[in-house]
Amino acid sequence: MKPLTDSIEAFIKSLLDEGQAQVDVQRNELAQYFRCAPSQITYVLSTRFTPDHGYVIESRRGGGGYIRIVRLRESRGSNLLYLINQRIGDTISLKDCEAIISQLCENGVITENEARLMRAAVSADAINLPVAFKDALRAGVLRAMLLQIASRVEEEDA
Amino acid sequence: MKPLTDSIEAFIKSLLDEGQAQVDVQRNELAQYFRCAPSQITYVLSTRFTPDHGYVIESRRGGGGYIRIVRLRESRGSNLLYLINQRIGDTISLKDCEAIISQLCENGVITENEARLMRAAVSADAINLPVAFKDALRAGVLRAMLLQIASRVEEEDA
DNA sequence: ATACTATGAATATCAAAGATGGTCAAATGG
DNA sequence: CCATTTGACCATCTTTGATATTCATAGTAT
Numbered sequence: 001m002k003p004l005t006d007s008i009e010a011f012i013k014s015l016l017d018e019g020q021a022q023v024d025v026q027r028n029e030l031a032q033y034f035r036c037a038p039s040q041i042t043y044v045l046s047t048r049f050t051p052d053h054g055y056v057i058e059s060r061r062g063g064g065g066y067i068r069i070v071r072l073r074e075s076r077g078s079n080l081l082y083l084i085n086q087r088i089g090d091t092i093s094l095k096d097c098e099a100i101i102s103q104l105c106e107n108g109v110i111t112e113n114e115a116r117l118m119r120a121a122v123s124a125d126a127i128n129l130p131v132a133f134k135d136a137l138r139a140g141v142l143r144a145m146l147l148q149i150a151s152r153v154e155e156e157d158a
Numbered sequence: 159m160k161p162l163t164d165s166i167e168a169f170i171k172s173l174l175d176e177g178q179a180q181v182d183v184q185r186n187e188l189a190q191y192f193r194c195a196p197s198q199i200t201y202v203l204s205t206r207f208t209p210d211h212g213y214v215i216e217s218r219r220g221g222g223g224y225i226r227i228v229r230l231r232e233s234r235g236s237n238l239l240y241l242i243n244q245r246i247g248d249t250i251s252l253k254d255c256e257a258i259i260s261q262l263c264e265n266g267v268i269t270e271n272e273a274r275l276m277r278a279a280v281s282a283d284a285i286n287l288p289v290a291f292k293d294a295l296r297a298g299v300l301r302a303m304l305l306q307i308a309s310r311v312e313e314e315d316a
Numbered sequence: 317a318t319a320c321t322a323t324g325a326a327t328a329t330c331a332a333a334g335a336t337g338g339t340c341a342a343a344t345g346g
Numbered sequence: 347c348c349a350t351t352t353g354a355c356c357a358t359c360t361t362t363g364a365t366a367t368t369c370a371t372a373g374t375a376t
Contacts, residue, residue: 003345003349003350003351004350004351005349005350005351026336026337027336027337027338028335028336028337036351036352037351037352037353038336038337038338039337039338039339039340039351039352039353040350040351040352041337042337042338042339043349043350043351047349047350059336059337059338060336060337060358060359061335061336061337061338061357061358061359061360062161062334062335062336062337062357062358062359062360063159063161063334063335063336063359063360063361064159064160064161064163064164064335064336064359064360065335065336065337065358065359065360066336066337067337111271113269113272113310114271114272114275116306116310117272117275117276117279117303117306117307118275118279119306120302120303120305120306121275121276121279121299121302121303123302125298125302126298126299126301126302126303127295127298127299128294128295128298129295136286137285137286137287137295140283140284140285140286141279141284141285141299143284144278144279144281144283144284145275145278145279145284147278148274148275148277148278149275152271152274161335161359161360161361162360162361163359163360163361184326184327185326185327185328186325186326186327194361194362195361195362195363196326196327196328197327197328197329197330197361197362197363198360198361198362199327200327200328200329201359201360201361205359205360217326217327217328218326218327218368218369219325219326219327219328219367219368219369220324220325220326220327220367220368220369220370220371221324221325221326221369221370221371222325222326222369222370223325223326223327223368223369223370224326224327225327
């Protein structure tokens with residue numbers, strides 16, 4: 001008996017294979033379709049659709065709520081997925097951050113203004129914590145921003 | 159099923175997009191149009207048209223009553239300084255951050271992509287700390303980014 | 317005329333109900 | 347032991363309805 005997890009995973013991926021970079025699903029609806037507990041859906045998403053696997057999840061509760069599964073784009077030139085999953089660990093220094101941000105800017109992945117914003121967000125001023133925690137916090141902030149960049153739809157560019 | 163709130167919000171914004179800085183509506187009339195309880199209108203206004211979002215509401219009860227939605231168009235510099243020096247204190251909630259970021263985007267101070275980056279930087283995921291500290295850290299990160307934006311104002315003003 | 321009152325026409329408030337998704341630990345199964 | 351599956355409980359967002367408040371106007375008493 002193949003576990004449900006695999007079917008649910010395959011089903012979601014089939015939705016994404018229709019060319020879209022993202023799909024919205026309703027947790028309860030999906031759960032009903034597969035006759036399983038709603039938390040099963042959460043389980044599949046949290047084990048098979050992580051940034052590690054090249055996806056991010058956003059969701060909204062309440063009436064009209066949804067879960068959005070976004071496929072991260074393969075970065076051209078700059079290896080965003082590598083940066084997110086390997087390069088940044090639990091902590092990262094300010095210097096390393098700046099190197100990464102500058103590189104993204106030079107490769108045209110982000111604009112000069114976006115680079116400035118990112119530098120500000122990871123700066124020592126922004127992160128007002130004991131030194132021991134700064135690098136950990138910085139890792140989280142940088143990763144979140146890189147995930148955002150990786151989920152941008154491929155289009156305009158500057 | 160998209161929630162009514164979103165449609166009502168969009169409708170009001172479309173009214174404002176016709177060049178006017180303000181628009182008067184009648185709560186009951188709007189509610190009838192959307193086939194919802196009048197208090198639904200109040201709900202939308204109080205959650206999506208706050209001063210942080212860049213709007214103020216005035217209203218009058220009784221015969222000939224109305225609700226006036228005024229869009230604030232601040233000069234960029236002064237609004238930024240207000241946000242940096244007054245609005246953001248030692249702590250700020252995620253919701254308030256998001257309102258402020260949306261407002262900057264709607265007023266053309268930042269691009270859509272920059273807004274996304276900023277939201278990512280202050281998101282719950284980015285700031286991996288005990289709840290008690292999140293809001294304090296967030297204030298630092300947002301302030302640092304706003305300072306960065308303020309420092310570019312001179313150059314590209316139209 | 318002036319002041320007061322009654323009435324109807326709006327909006328405000330607030331709590332409850334409804335509609336989602338999230339979390340976590342326990343049960344289950346290979 | 348590890349991955350899956352479930353269920354009870356929680357958090358958040360939307361929608362509604364009952365009740366309170368405010369305002370304009372018409373009517374009434376003096």
